[in-house]
Amino acid sequence: MTSDGVVIVGAGQAGFQVAASLRMEGYAELIVLIGDEPSLPYQRPPLSKAFMAGKQDIEGTALRPLAFYESHRIELVTGAKATSIDRAGRSVSLASGRSLPYETLVLAVGARNRTLPVKGAELDGVCYLRTDAEAVDIRQRVEQARDIVVIGGGFIGLELAAAARSLGKAVRVLEAQSRLMPRVVPPILSDFYRDLHTGQGVDISLGVALSEIAGHQGKVSEVVLSDGSTCPADLVLVGIGVVPNIELAQDAGLSVSNGIVVDERLRTDDESIYAIGDCAEHPNPFAGARVRIESVQNAVDQAKCVATAVMGRSENYRAVPWFWTDQFDIKLQMAGLSGHYGQVITRGEPESRKFSLFYFRDGRLAAVDSVNRPGDHLAGRKLIGAGTGITPEQAADPSVDLKALK
Amino acid sequence: MSLFGKKQTDTASVTYISFAGDTHQVAVPIGDSVMEGAIKNGIDGIVAECGGACQCATCHVYVDEAFLGRLNPIQEDEDEMLNTTASERKPNSRLGCQIPVTKELDGLIVRTPKTQQ
Numbered sequence: 171m172t173s174d175g176v177v178i179v180g181a182g183q184a185g186f187q188v189a190a191s192l193r194m195e196g197y198a199e200l201i202v203l204i205g206d207e208p209s210l211p212y213q214r215p216p217l218s219k220a221f222m223a224g225k226q227d228i229e230g231t232a233l234r235p236l237a238f239y240e241s242h243r244i245e246l247v248t249g250a251k252a253t254s255i256d257r258a259g260r261s262v263s264l265a266s267g268r269s270l271p272y273e274t275l276v277l278a279v280g281a282r283n284r285t286l287p288v289k290g291a292e293l294d295g296v297c298y299l300r301t302d303a304e305a306v307d308i309r310q311r312v313e314q315a316r317d318i319v320v321i322g323g324g325f326i327g328l329e330l331a332a333a334a335r336s337l338g339k340a341v342r343v344l345e346a347q348s349r350l351m352p353r354v355v356p357p358i359l360s361d362f363y364r365d366l367h368t369g370q371g372v373d374i375s376l377g378v379a380l381s382e383i384a385g386h387q388g389k390v391s392e393v394v395l396s397d398g399s400t401c402p403a404d405l406v407l408v409g410i411g412v413v414p415n416i417e418l419a420q421d422a423g424l425s426v427s428n429g430i431v432v433d434e435r436l437r438t439d440d441e442s443i444y445a446i447g448d449c450a451e452h453p454n455p456f457a458g459a460r461v462r463i464e465s466v467q468n469a470v471d472q473a474k475c476v477a478t479a480v481m482g483r484s485e486n487y488r489a490v491p492w493f494w495t496d497q498f499d500i501k502l503q504m505a506g507l508s509g510h511y512g513q514v515i516t517r518g519e520p521e522s523r524k525f526s527l528f529y530f531r532d533g534r535l536a537a538v539d540s541v542n543r544p545g546d547h548l549a550g551r552k553l554i555g556a557g558t559g560i561t562p563e564q565a566a567d568p569s570v571d572l573k574a575l576k
Numbered sequence: 577m578s579l580f581g582k583k584q585t586d587t588a589s590v591t592y593i594s595f596a597g598d599t600h601q602v603a604v605p606i607g608d609s610v611m612e613g614a615i616k617n618g619i620d621g622i623v624a625e626c627g628g629a630c631q632c633a634t635c636h637v638y639v640d641e642a643f644l645g646r647l648n649p650i651q652e653d654e655d656e657m658l659n660t661t662a663s664e665r666k667p668n669s670r671l672g673c674q675i676p677v678t679k680e681l682d683g684l685i686v687r688t689p690k691t692q693q
Contacts, residue, residue: 215626215627233615233627238618241618494629496629501653503631544630544653548657548660573659
């Protein structure tokens, strides 16, 4: 008997990984991978890093060549939008009119950029980055730009600022909060990154509010702040967060909140339907809460968790979260989730630009952020995953070999 | 066709030998990494989960001894990452994403391990 197999909606990192892992696990039934972009599935991290800085070409971001999908019998449907799910009949409808039956449905539908709610946001030269096409467009615009304003001092904004600055452009970053990356790092790292960017000639403005974006003949010319001051701009890059794509699930009657709601095995309230990656609000043991995580690690590990479940070995999702960002010559690596930390211990000297922060919550190691200290990062991933006991004193003492802790 | 970035005109020959002994010889553009050479040519045995950011150790290869002296040196992040490989680290272990293919490496032979994860 052949089953209707697995249909995956969303061909980003998570969707791709489900298909790849299923075949690696020996899954023999049909696999259909549906993406709404025209390209082969590709990696997003390099778009704001190596690609933007001119160190990688856009073709190099493809996860696999076309031949991979053929040889692994993965039906890849690109440029296709899934419009509805018939849960009773177990099928997904596409905008083209095609209907795809499924045994298991995986929603890896991702997120979309939050848009600027100010006047002038529609002007030519106000750009957002999520897709490869947008990255190519922005890269060309950066080449020609003179004054670049980045709105949002988070990971994407700062990576774009670093890339544009390294190409010799005048760059100004506007952040509404009083420090950089306020949602994800503590003040000591915010200050470190402000100094890093300032030292490279990026102009950082904190605690500023936008009034509007002004233009001339439909093209952006300056950004106006709430105090009436203006920044000249012929290119505005906006990185102010994302909104999860919940509509397809919501219209099918599945529970949604800040994402598509799933249980610890990443199932929605329909046991034939999973949701993973940026769009999935899941109970995360390292957060001690229901969270949505936007990272390659989360996409890949959740995909593997679902592939394993489809193969009949269902397990709870409990991979240690990790993340990285490259800005100028600094690599920040994060293990665990540092939000709501209690005690923060510094290992190494921030002045040396090689240091780590160890976050303790209720006396237990919860997260490690490492600046140019890859050994600490990897040790951190291991310690957090195994729940190994480490004291704040051990974390602070560089002579303690973290890898040797049991 | 490349809109930006590295010029990819010249190539070097790289041979990938799987754990089972399957051999693939491909022409890899100078400047691409050993990992990219495998991925772009659909060679199994290299996974490259993080896409070449030296974050995951799933592009582990064993470099043929004859070429060891011609490789770029191992940096700290690669060295740390190599301690986390799924298959045994050996003296000739490298991460494919950290080896840029050069003219001097023409004829390079790498072996992929039994498992990457």
